[in-house]
Amino acid sequence: MDSTDRFSGKVFALAIRLLIVLSLVTFSIDTLPNIGAQVKRNLHIIEVITVSIFTLEYALRIAVAENRLRFVCSFYGLVDLAAILPFYISSGLDLRAVRVFRLLRLIRILKLFKYNQAIVRFQRAFVIVREELILFGFIAAITLYLSAVGIYYFENVAQPEQFKSVFHSLWWAITTLTTVGYGDMFPITTGGKVFTFFVLMVGLGVVAVPIGLITSALSQARSEEVR
């Protein structure tokens, strides 16, 4: 009996997850321009069914909970509520308000994490490197800021439209130091290019090192678990 319960529990959890993914897909299709009224209606029907099942799930969980109030106030209880509440509230509002409200539907992504226990290791890894991450976040922020100020002084005269202010230059600093390099802003003066060279030599490490720190912390967390 118990193993059957556990098996049907797994099937139920999988079904809920698939429903969440389906719900995200319909949310995305909804943003497509030029979709027909028929499709719109079908998407709404899927949404209604999804929310109904989530509501049923929520009601059942309250019903079977040993301590009902505690479940309702627990993190996952609140997530379950937050996943259905936007639908009920938005039903009484006009469309314009819904547009902003619709984003709240994404809260149900949190339900996906509910059944995942491997996240614990990730959290432990985070604790190990927390201190260094804060330090590097701090250094990264200063590096980005100084890069932005520097490139502003080099390029502002030559490209006043692109490098309008330190804030506009910050966008360049971000896309460059993460090596994204869209190509919407780049230095054209010799001074700006030489400055970019030094910024990249120092800055790449500042942005990339934290990633390496998390990775090594994850390895450490894993080996600690094995023990």
Add this chain to the structure above:
Amino acid sequence: MDSTDRFSGKVFALAIRLLIVLSLVTFSIDTLPNIGAQVKRNLHIIEVITVSIFTLEYALRIAVAENRLRFVCSFYGLVDLAAILPFYISSGLDLRAVRVFRLLRLIRILKLFKYNQAIVRFQRAFVIVREELILFGFIAAITLYLSAVGIYYFENVAQPEQFKSVFHSLWWAITTLTTVGYGDMFPITTGGKVFTFFVLMVGLGVVAVPIGLITSALSQARSEEVR
């Protein structure tokens, strides 16, 4: 006698590999626009010779196999068959069908792996980090999705042609979080740029950490082998 066999075996394996590479080169040349009829004919002749040798190799392997049926049904037996079958089937079809069919010729790349034993270590490394890779694949998928939804809400009004829907925004999320940054799509609103900043700070790690995990697993697999 035995060492001669082993030597001639190595030469044979190398010859087959070179033939596969030659076959891939001719496949690629075949896609060049404006190649003359003479070249086309030569490419076809090389293909016929290649397939003939592969067929001969396949026949020989069946002939010398202790258990013929078992060899035919084994992974490498099937790969050997799949490497020559497309040629024989396509010979009786018209050109339009061949275009799609031609891709099947690439199956013979699998023959390259046949003689490679170092892949075993790679597989072991994969087993070590499988769990984390799945978790990170999951987190990466959610990060990409939420980034796409976010940028869609920030940029859709300003650039309706570029950020048409959440699906179109997903392409931006992919090229940005992998730092490819083609420059075909990028935020122009202040909100979108600030959002991109936070997405990059969190998202780079999500995409880059799995690579670090595989690397450290490979080191672990190597040191385990040494023991």
Add this chain to the structure above:
Amino acid sequence: MDSTDRFSGKVFALAIRLLIVLSLVTFSIDTLPNIGAQVKRNLHIIEVITVSIFTLEYALRIAVAENRLRFVCSFYGLVDLAAILPFYISSGLDLRAVRVFRLLRLIRILKLFKYNQAIVRFQRAFVIVREELILFGFIAAITLYLSAVGIYYFENVAQPEQFKSVFHSLWWAITTLTTVGYGDMFPITTGGKVFTFFVLMVGLGVVAVPIGLITSALSQARSEEVR
């Protein structure tokens, strides 16, 4: 009494930090084009208040220092002085000179590092990998230079405007080997593309390995601290 002192000390340190950040924000707003005279005046008022507080802090520190001369000549004493001096000097100069001078206001960023002790670990990590970093800096410089010379010879004839000289090609080498890839310069000849392929295969490691070295040195520094 002592713990109250320590608490009020922390509050004071935090207040100074926030003031520095505020000061950086006003500095950045100052670079925005088309800001009204009223905003300009407000920014100036904030600057005056900030410098007043920094001056007060400096005076207090001198007053409470056991050895006053030693404090004035110490690194942090000089930083405190450098954070306020530009303001007093620039007050007597005309606006054009101020533009260049304004950058000196950023020296006060150094005050941020004053209260941060985690930087010690970073310095120790640097000592561990100093030798390799110098070697890799050297190899990276040569790789960048040879890449620039190579692409110059391949692309100069086809794109004389883009790849004007080895110096112009160096800019391409930097943006390519750091994978920023703005898209303002890229090879169009087959030779240049094949050359870029080999440059990337070898060069990516040359640029990326130092980052990995710093990361592993940081892990080492942390585990040494734990012991």
Add this chain to the structure above:
Amino acid sequence: MDSTDRFSGKVFALAIRLLIVLSLVTFSIDTLPNIGAQVKRNLHIIEVITVSIFTLEYALRIAVAENRLRFVCSFYGLVDLAAILPFYISSGLDLRAVRVFRLLRLIRILKLFKYNQAIVRFQRAFVIVREELILFGFIAAITLYLSAVGIYYFENVAQPEQFKSVFHSLWWAITTLTTVGYGDMFPITTGGKVFTFFVLMVGLGVVAVPIGLITSALSQARSEEVR
């Protein structure tokens, strides 16, 4: 006496290095368009002086060598010769030939490595990961090739000018999988974009893992040295 010798030897080595760097700078200036005849003449004078000193150094080394023939035939002996030979040969040729020949002047970069002993550690690290590097080079080549073939089939019809053949698509595969992303070629079809997504998910690791392997091997080589 001995320590003086060692000191003067260090000064001499540094002087030779600076001369090499100076020689590389003049080589680069020489490629600038529109440089005056006067500058050209000065560059030539510097080159003549540089080669004279290198020739003198070479002659001295032969003079003081215990076994002269052995020095001449040794690696560094040949490098020393190769650093001056192009100058003497090119003096008798016309300008057009010199253009190609000029590149040979860069051989003198090898002289820079002459005095560097830290390279030994780098070589040892290479030996440790040689096997994996070959395997990953092999997998990277196949990944690049299959990516190129795949994108060719998705994009060739929509962008026949950009994705002309598998060879042209290889350029896209290289710039994408190394995340350079110049923006000169990118998929525009939905199929091509989805394909790119999967290529990036798998391919980034394939290209980035070798760098991690070299880094961890370097750490291993360092710790072995300490023992």
